[in-house]
Amino acid sequence: MKQHKLKGIWALSGLAGAAALAVSFNAQAVPSFARQTGLPCQACHTVFPQLTHFGREFKLNGYTLTGIKDISSAAPGASLKINAIPALSAMLQTEWVHVANNQANDANNGNGIQNNSALFPQQLSLFYAGEISPHMGLFSQVTMDNTGAFGWDNTDVRMAFHTKAFGGDTVYGLTLNNNPTVQDLWNSTPAWGYPYTSSDPAGVGAPYGALVDGALGGVVVGLGAYTMIDGHLYLEADAYQAARGLAGGTKISNLAPYWRAAWQQNIGATYLEVGTFGMYANVTNDAGGLTPAGAGKYTDVALDAQADHPLYDGTLTGHMTLIHEHFAPADGSATANANTFRMDGTYNWEHEFQFSAQYFQATGSSKLTGGTTNGYVLEGAYLPWENTKFIMQYTGYLTYAGCSSTACNVAAGNGNYSASGNNTLMLQAWLMY
Numbered sequence: 001m002k003q004h005k006l007k008g009i010w011a012l013s014g015l016a017g018a019a020a021l022a023v024s025f026n027a028q029a030v031p032s033f034a035r036q037t038g039l040p041c042q043a044c045h046t047v048f049p050q051l052t053h054f055g056r057e058f059k060l061n062g063y064t065l066t067g068i069k070d071i072s073s074a075a076p077g078a079s080l081k082i083n084a085i086p087a088l089s090a091m092l093q094t095e096w097v098h099v100a101n102n103q104a105n106d107a108n109n110g111n112g113i114q115n116n117s118a119l120f121p122q123q124l125s126l127f128y129a130g131e132i133s134p135h136m137g138l139f140s141q142v143t144m145d146n147t148g149a150f151g152w153d154n155t156d157v158r159m160a161f162h163t164k165a166f167g168g169d170t171v172y173g174l175t176l177n178n179n180p181t182v183q184d185l186w187n188s189t190p191a192w193g194y195p196y197t198s199s200d201p202a203g204v205g206a207p208y209g210a211l212v213d214g215a216l217g218g219v220v221v222g223l224g225a226y227t228m229i230d231g232h233l234y235l236e237a238d239a240y241q242a243a244r245g246l247a248g249g250t251k252i253s254n255l256a257p258y259w260r261a262a263w264q265q266n267i268g269a270t271y272l273e274v275g276t277f278g279m280y281a282n283v284t285n286d287a288g289g290l291t292p293a294g295a296g297k298y299t300d301v302a303l304d305a306q307a308d309h310p311l312y313d314g315t316l317t318g319h320m321t322l323i324h325e326h327f328a329p330a331d332g333s334a335t336a337n338a339n340t341f342r343m344d345g346t347y348n349w350e351h352e353f354q355f356s357a358q359y360f361q362a363t364g365s366s367k368l369t370g371g372t373t374n375g376y377v378l379e380g381a382y383l384p385w386e387n388t389k390f391i392m393q394y395t396g397y398l399t400y401a402g403c404s405s406t407a408c409n410v411a412a413g414n415g416n417y418s419a420s421g422n423n424t425l426m427l428q429a430w431l432m433y
Contacts, residue, residue: 030089030129030139031387031432033058036066041386046308046315046348048389048432049187049196053271053308056185060171060228062160063130063137087130093122095428097199101421119146122428125153135159135173152218154191156183168230175224179217180240180258183224186273188304188319190214194344194358195377195393199426208292208362208369210325210340212258212279212300215290219243222258234275236260256281262304271308278302284330293368295330314349327368338364344377354381371402375419387432395424 034041037058041048044055051059058065096118125143132138141153160173175183182191190213209215224238238258242251262275278301286294302323309316323340344358361374375397382390400419403409410416 030091030127032087032089032127032129033063035085036087036130042351046317046346047351047354047381047383048386049192050317050346050348051185051187051192059158059185060160060173062135062158062173063139064134064160066131087128089127089129090433091123091125091127092431093124093197093428094118094120095122095199095426097427098425099421100423101415101417122146135161152178154179154182154217158183166229170227170229172225172227175226175236175238176221177224177238178221178243179214180212180220180222180238180279181277182217183226183236183238184260184277185234186262186275186304186306186319187317188273188275188306188321189277189302190321191217193321193342194319194346194356195379197391197428197430198393198395199424199428208338208340208373210300210323210338211281211283211291211298212277212302212325213323213340216240216256216281219290220252220256222256224258226260232264234260234262234264240279240281251283251285253282253284269310271306273304273306275304276302277304291368292370293327293329293336297328297330299326300324314347314351316345316347318345319343325364325368327365329367334367336365336367338362338368351386352383354383355379356381366402369402372399373401374398375400389430391426391428391430393426393428395426396420397422 031041033044037043042052044052044058046052097115099115121144123143123145125141127139127141129139129141130137136157136159138155138157140155140157142150143153144150155178157176158173160171163170163172177183179191181189184191187193219242220240221243222238222240224236226234226236228234236259239255240252240258241255256279258277258279260275260277262273264271264273266272278299280297280299282297283290283295291298300323302321304322305320307318319342321340321342325338325340327336327338329335339362341361341363342358344356346354346356348354356377356379358377359374360377361372362369363372363374375395377393377395379391379393381392384390397419398404400422401412401414403412403414404419406416406418409418409421415421
């Protein structure tokens with residue numbers, strides 16, 4: 001299914017990879033976790049799906065914290081401990097979207113979406129998310145998109161243990177997942193980064209998204225090992241390969257390694273995280289359309305940071321992501337480099353209102369980016385209940401695929417409008433049960 005998270009185009013426009021089963025959006029907040037733990041959503045989230053420190057610990061420990069009655073057995077041999085309530089949840093997203101450039105977008109485009117139209121549903125998802133055994137849990141999602149197509153969405157199976165080997169409490173474990181960064185603890189990495197939801201593209205598709213920036217979501221499977229040493233240093237290493245039957249013709253030669261390192265620290269009342277992540281992949285056949293540049297060797301190296309500061313009536317949160325991608329084409333032509341940058345800030349007021357802003361930018365070789373794209377996202381959200389969110393989101397473009405003026409777009413064959421012709425207003429209802 002298509003990526004409604006739209007990582008590949010800088011948060012809001014175009015497809016973040018054209019893979020038929022790519023990961024769609026951030027739905028890490030599911031009510032089955034609340035039913036399992038007996039805790040309200042705000043224990044793990046400022047406003048879903050943005051994680052609190054407790055939420056990060058819950059994920060780090062394999063989704064296994066439970067506060068409900070279980071079915072258990074202490075008989076000799078294999079023991080049993082399963083939740084009495086099935087770990088099932090559902091999600092519905094419906095939206096209305098308007099793109100400024102009506103002339104180019106009034107007609108149905110290649111995505112089958114018409115401007116000024118309502119999508120019901122935009123997405124409908126079913127989740128199995130919760131504890132499997134005392135040391136193992138999972139988050140898994142199956143989604144139907146607006147075309148009626150079903151696909152296997154975000155999935156993360158974890159096994160976690162504790163040790164005192166390093167002088168403090170150290171967590172270590174394994175993760176089996178289908179999207180690099182979907183297993184990450186922070187909202188500064190692509191799979192769970194801001195904006196947490198976005199519109200289906202009603203305008204022309206933007207040309208670039210780094211490989212680690214969501215392009216592989218849902219078309220690979222990876223196994224990794226991780227540890228959080230003494231509550232501060234997080235280390236992880238994974239290896240991915242194409243998921244047979246899901247890759248849309250795309251092939252990765254051998255294994256694609258992924259790495260992650262991060263440091264977290266409280267300074268007074270402020271929580272800080274700084275880290276790095278990245279991966280290498282040799283894409284030998286890009287029949288699935290994961291990247292605009294096609295087959296070749298991709299090396300992505302990224303920096304990220306997150307800060308949380310509590311206020312009397314809410315929380316201030318900020319994220320930064322910088323991804324550098326180096327591409328060596330399979331045809332032996334010149335190599336290319338590109339940079340992805342995003343920075344956002346959010347004010348959450350009493351878990352009821354959320355106000356956010358983001359700046360995004362893609363620069364580098366036109367072979368990868370198709371030209372500079374930059375702009376901003378403004379968003380306001382109202383939560384009458386913790387599992388219900390109503391969103392108004394506006395995305396504005398300063399430069400789009402290398403053009404800011406109408407004359408530039410006409411010369412490039414993109415249409416008779418400026419970069420701001422792609423500006424998008426989205427109204428959305430996001431319901432979780």
